[in-house]
Structure formats: structure tokens, C-alpha cells
Amino acid sequence: MSAPGKLVLALPKGRVKDESLAAFRAAGLTLADGGGDRALRYDAGDAVVIEMRNADVPTYVELGVADAGVVGKDVLLEAGARLVEPVDLGFAACRLSLIRPRGARGTALRVASKYPRLTAAYLRRVGSSAEVVKLNGNVELACLTGLADAVVDVVQTGATLAANDLEEVDVLLRSTARFVVNRASLKLKGDSLRALIDALRNLPDAY
Numbered sequence: 001m002s003a004p005g006k007l008v009l010a011l012p013k014g015r016v017k018d019e020s021l022a023a024f025r026a027a028g029l030t031l032a033d034g035g036g037d038r039a040l041r042y043d044a045g046d047a048v049v050i051e052m053r054n055a056d057v058p059t060y061v062e063l064g065v066a067d068a069g070v071v072g073k074d075v076l077l078e079a080g081a082r083l084v085e086p087v088d089l090g091f092a093a094c095r096l097s098l099i100r101p102r103g104a105r106g107t108a109l110r111v112a113s114k115y116p117r118l119t120a121a122y123l124r125r126v127g128s129s130a131e132v133v134k135l136n137g138n139v140e141l142a143c144l145t146g147l148a149d150a151v152v153d154v155v156q157t158g159a160t161l162a163a164n165d166l167e168e169v170d171v172l173l174r175s176t177a178r179f180v181v182n183r184a185s186l187k188l189k190g191d192s193l194r195a196l197i198d199a200l201r202n203l204p205d206a207y
């Protein structure tokens with residue numbers, strides 16, 4: 001379980017971490033950048049920060065190792081974790097889309113994705129019996145190499161699609177970063193978590 005007293009925050013490595021720290025500071029927390037490049041866990045002042053791959057954030061928060069965290073709605077839905085999701089932070093906006101080589105025709109028989117559950121649910125919804133193949137990164141490569149006829153992946157700027165002559169055929173969902181909270185922590189550290197939730201909800205558009 002998390003340390004008594006201080007909040008433990010699970011943040012994904014990279015840009016979302018920096019944007020999350022900026023949001024928490026704007027919400028009143030004093031947080032140092034901390035740790036150095038390779039530190040995975042550090043005391044940042046008003047909270048302990050633990051860093052991980054974004055797909056692991058729901059697990060750390062659901063199991064109570066972290067009291068709260070920041071993760072994309074796309075990852076949250078894929079994980080199916082039982083978390084409280086009190087704030088849409090608005091940043092890291094992207095869409096989860098069905099992608100094919102430009103001009104591809106015919107039924108897709110195999111679809112690759114880092115999001116196998118959401119992909120399978122989507123295929124059921126549209127009446128497709130295509131096989132789902134789970135990959136862990138650079139998913140568009142599956143389309144380029146013939147591993148799959150289509151992929152379901154994140155589109156943010158569209159630069160990856162343009163650079164690889166791929167096209168977005170359908171949008172499964174739109175995603176932004178969410179502040180997520182462990183259910184037990186909401187009781188055990190209710191005062192600090194509720195104050196943080198209120199402050200995050202009331203952040204100005206620019207901070």
C-alpha cells in the first residue's frame with residue numbers, strides 16, 4: 001500500500017509526465033522535477049512520484065501502490081480498471097483509429113493493435129470477424145509489412161500516417177489525459193485528494 005501521509009502519484013514517462021507536473025503545480029502542489037533521468041521513484045516534495053509506461057498506470061493505481069495518477073482515456077478503457085476518474089485534464093488529446101494503407105480495398109482479415117480489447121469490441125460492433133493481433137509498439141509497421149491488413153492505433157498529429165502512406169478509416173474513440181484515483185485512497189487520504197481534485201477541476205484554460 002502507499003506511504004502514509006504523502007500522496008503517491010503514478011505518471012507515465014515522457015511528455016505527459018511534464019504536462020501532469022505542470023497541472024499539479026498549477027493546482028497548488030509544490031513538486032520538484034526530481035530524480036534524474038533514470039530515477040523511477042522520487043520524493044518530489046508534496047508527493048512521491050513513480051514513473052512507468054502509460055499502460056501500467058491503471059494497475060499501479062487500482063492496486064493502491066499509487067493513490068492517484070494520470071493516464072489517457074484510451075489506455076484506461078483498454079485496461080478496464082476500477083478507478084475513480086474525477087478530472088478530464090484536457091491535454092494529450094488524440095484519437096484511437098482504424099488505419100489502413102492508403103487506398104486499401106476489401107475486408108480486413110487481421111488487425112494489429114496495442115489495444116486488443118478495444119479493437120475486438122470495435123470489430124464486434126461493426127460485424128467484422130477479423131483476427132486481432134496484439135503488438136507492443138510501432139504498430140503501423142504491421143500494415144506496411146503485411147503482418148496485418150489494418151491496425152488500430154493512436155493518431156495525434158497525423159504525421160505518422162502521412163509519413164507511411166496510411167489513412168485513417170474510422171475513429172473508435174477520442175481520448176485525453178485523465179486524473180485517476182484509487183478508491184480506498186479517496187477515503188484514507190480524502191482531505192488532500194479532494195482538495196487536489198477541486199483545484200484540478202478549476203484550473204484556468206492556460207496555466
Ligand code: PRP
Pocket residue numbers: 136137138139140153154155156157158159160161
Ligand atoms: C504513437 C502512436 C503513433 C503515433 C501517432 O506512437 O502509436 O505511432 O504516436 O502520433 P502522430 O499522429 O502525431 O504521428 P508513440 O510514439 O507513442 O510510440 P509507440 O508506437 O511505440 O507506442
